[in-house]
Amino acid sequence: MISNAQIHFNDSGTPVADNFDDVYFSNDDGLAESNYVFFEQNELQTRLTNHPRKHFVIAETGFGTGLNFLNTWARFKQAESLAAERLYFMSFEKYPIKLDDLKLALKAWPGLTSLSEQLCEQYPLALQGCHRLEFEQGRVILDLWFGDVQDSMPQIAYQSKGIVDAWYLDGFAPSKNPDMWQQSLFDSMAHLSQKDATFATFTAAGFVRRGLQSAGFECKKVKGYGRKREMVVGKLNTTTEQATTPLYYQQNQAELSNVAIIGGGIASSCLQYHLAKRGIKTKLFCEDAAHAQGASHNLQGAVYPNLQSEFGIPSEFYAHSFLYARRFYDQLLNAGYHFDHQWCGxxxxxxxxxxxxxxxxxxxxxxxxxxxxxxxxxxxxxxxxxxxxxxxxxxxxLGGWVSPPELTKAVFNAAQDLQASQCHFNTHVEKLDKKEDGWYLTTNEGQFGPFSDVFICAGEHSDRFEQTKDIGIxxxxxxxxxxxxxxxxxxxxxxxxxxxxxxxxxxxxxxxxxxxxxxxxxxxxxxxxxxxxxxxxxxxxxxxxxxxxxxxxxxxxxxxxxxFNDHTPMIGQVQDKHDLLQAYENIKRGKFYDFKAQNLPHEGLHVVTGFGARGLCTAPLVTEHLVASLTQEPLPFSERVHEALHPARLVIRDMIRNKI
Structure with missing residues (x-):
């Protein structure tokens, strides 16, 4: 269970954490301190301009009042000629501040009012796990991980390399919060880091510096902020190449381009939206005359999560999917996209x-x-x-009902406004073929292609192709x-x-x-x-x-x-059962190593299906997770949920249980 922080405000108006007897930021000028210690000492102005990837990832230990995030966001908005088009900010918080306390604390920074109001509007409930908050139509992403940082870091799913470009090693002083400042934290930082990732921290404590060095960071002391004589900054000089995601649950992917989507329901519209906000063009193929003629065609659909008494995979999956969906739908409404609904509980x-x-x-x-x-x-x-x-x-x-057809069309319209796409209605896709230059769709209207990727969001018809006939739907x-x-x-x-x-x-x-x-x-x-x-x-x-x-x-x-038999959606690259059995046959012997090279005959072909009766609740975050995995960005679901959604899961489970 997550407990909110108990705080009070001192004579200077600075919030103080009662549990740690420490201030959240400097009594003198917390914003200036944040900018100097973290933004400047990580050299972010230069790095954002020259970054080799389209997204830049910052991770922070201790979200607190969100001041570091808000300052970074403001500086990101002001920067020009950025190589990094999208900013990811991952932050860990064991004791999230109550919303009313957050609003009061952020009143101290009137120059950030516009951004702080947007943060407060989306500020999540005190529920453990990752809350993905999106701003500026997905250009700025805040992943708030509620829970102990030592527990949260191992839950982060990524592919074969680290994901973090810069660390804000913050939190209450080591003397006040010794449980956080452990070698396990520094090792996890190195494990999650990209090559040449940097860090900055306000403290100059010797054991912190030695711990970071032991984890693989080069460290040096520099002038601290204000009256603080010294602080420590550094860079990772080695990287951990081992993936946290098991080989059979990884998402192999070249760059997405000229993407085809088969289907016209809520999942396909959400998928189009998440691709569009990343500037990726799509072509939609739907066998019906309009959107939402299948499972998304009811007059009213209830929106609520399926929660259990334990915070296992289902509860984590549904709770965070539901909360993301509510934020997503509210943002659509606030942006002027209409659909009949009632948040009546x-x-x-x-x-x-x-x-x-x-x-x-x-x-x-x-x-x-x-x-x-x-x-x-x-x-x-x-x-x-x-x-x-x-x-x-x-x-x-927070639950209620929506009109699924109107919602599906609203999400599609929002995607179109971000990145116009072609739509082919009354078009039946008869078969899929992979050639040297990509995927081709044979339809009643002719052949289309090549496509780098094809996403099958065809509901109960998702298994009608030769490549997907064995998915088990x-x-x-x-x-x-x-x-x-x-x-x-x-x-x-x-x-x-x-x-x-x-x-x-x-x-x-x-x-x-x-x-x-x-x-x-x-x-x-x-x-x-x-x-x-x-x-x-x-x-x-x-x-x-x-x-x-x-x-x-x-x-x-x-x-x-x-x-599916496990009542969980299936998203990701279509797997070949014979190939999985050959590549990972050691699993049947109880050996989870020495795997053979896996062939990927269906690389670039993905399924997005199996939502059961809860697509309105889960489709927005499930499709965001899939696109993020394909673009090698931070993932909103934990490692265990990522594995539970992957198309390889059913075959791998049967191999582990010696059923095949």
Whole structure:
């Protein structure tokens, strides 16, 4: 569980951490100190101008009030002729400041007001793990890792090289915070660093300098800021070439160019957006006449995470995906892109003993902040829902519903405004072929190509190609019924989730459902499913005024949830099962070394599918993670989530378990 920092402000107006009895920044001029110690001593003005990559990565130990980030962001905005087009700022914080305290602390810097207001607007809840915050349409990225830095650093996923170009070795003084200033920290810094990565720190403590030298950094003392006589700066003189990501979970990639996307749902639009904000052009191929005709076509879709009582891979994945999605959708709305929605919360109803036990375990785990999910009794549930409901449960205040078709189109429009792309609707892709100069698509409209990369976001049809036939996807058909509101039901003020879900009325209709038919890819609407949906709702709410007030079923829509056996999406380069078995056959012998060279017959071909019923919650961050991995940028998901999403995972797990 993450605890917020307890602070007070001293006579100079400087915030002081009660747990460490130390100031967050200098009483004299914290902004000038930040600029001198970290920005100038890492020589960032020159390095940003001459950087060999399109993105520059800074990592910081101790986010505090965010002053170092805000100063760096401001200087980045002011710089001209930059070689680095995108700034990544990774920061670790064990005790995040409360939002109200943050706002008060940052009032001391009126010159940063515009940037600090944007930071406060997106400032995340106190939940462990990585929170990706994006500014200036993705030109500036802040990855806030909440938790002990010693625990967080080993969770960072990257490929075969380090990712950090410069370190801000900050935090409270070594004498005040000895748990952080350990050799393990310095070793992790070296492990995460790019060749010639630099560091700067305000302290000149001998054990810090010796620890950094032991980790591989060249160190020297320079003049400290203000009354401080000395500080230490340096550069890494060796790099660790060993990857933290296992070989079979790495993402091999040449530069993305002339990219094709197959599919027209929320995942394809999000993928287009994340590529567009990096200046990468795409061509969209959709077999329907418009966007969102498949699983993204419902009138209303609930947006909420699937949380468990333990902070395992599913909870980490869904919680951070949901919080990112909310920030992403709000930014779209603030930028003027419209889609019908209502952030009215989602009420998970404890409809039986099993649900009561499950909900009780989640609420008692104390993993999640109450602003994310909290227990409510029957009276509280009725007050939230504004109708008579016989159950208590869990309330997700930040959840709600959106119009999936309108959202899909809004994300696509935002992508188009960043980087115009060509769209081919009513175009059925019949087969994919890889030639020497790239990938070619054979369609009913002719052949297109070559493409450096092809992304298959085709929902239940993602396995129809020769290269993807073995990915293991299966369909779960679901039908949602649209029922006319009544006087009592029209007052419903939140999304209800029981065995299915029931939305507040929109244009006079509630969405009610959905059915669950395994191993089916049919989209046929049936009257029997309408009956099933109505009977299910009545079974839980029979006798309530809102249930009795409901009118007749007006219409319905059926779609297919795309799933894998582990209920996790699949994103990344299509794997060849035979090749995996050959390259990593030692795994079956219990040996995780001496692997053979892996051939990549499908290099440049990627799948983005398997979102189940939660694409609205997970697609924005999943697609951002994929694009970041392909462009060798810092990844928003931890190493364990990265592995859980990778297309090789199912085969590797079966090899480990000796099932194949």
């Amino acid at each position: 989602v009420l998970l109803q404890s409809i039986n003993d099993s649900k009561k036990t499950q909900h009780s375990k989640v609420s008692q785990s104390k993993i999640f902040p109450k602003q994310l999910i909290k227990a409510v009794d029957q009276n509280e549930a009725q007050e939230i829902a504004n109708i008579d409901t016989p159950y208590g449960g869990l309330f997700i205040e 299966h369909g779960v058909r679901g039908q949602v019924s649209h029922i006319n509101e009544g006087d009592a039901s029209s007052k419903l003020a939140t999304v209800l989730c029981h065995k299915g879900y029931f939305t507040p009325s929109h244009n006079g209709l509630h969405c009610m459902g959905a059915t669950f038919e395994k191993h089916s890819k049919s989209r046929e609407v049936t009257e029997q499913d309408n009956i099933t949906n109505r009977e299910q709702l009545a079974g839980f709410y029979q006798g309530t005024d809102f249930d009795k007030s409901l009118g007749s079923i007006e219409s319905a829509k059926a779609a297919v949830r795309c799933c």
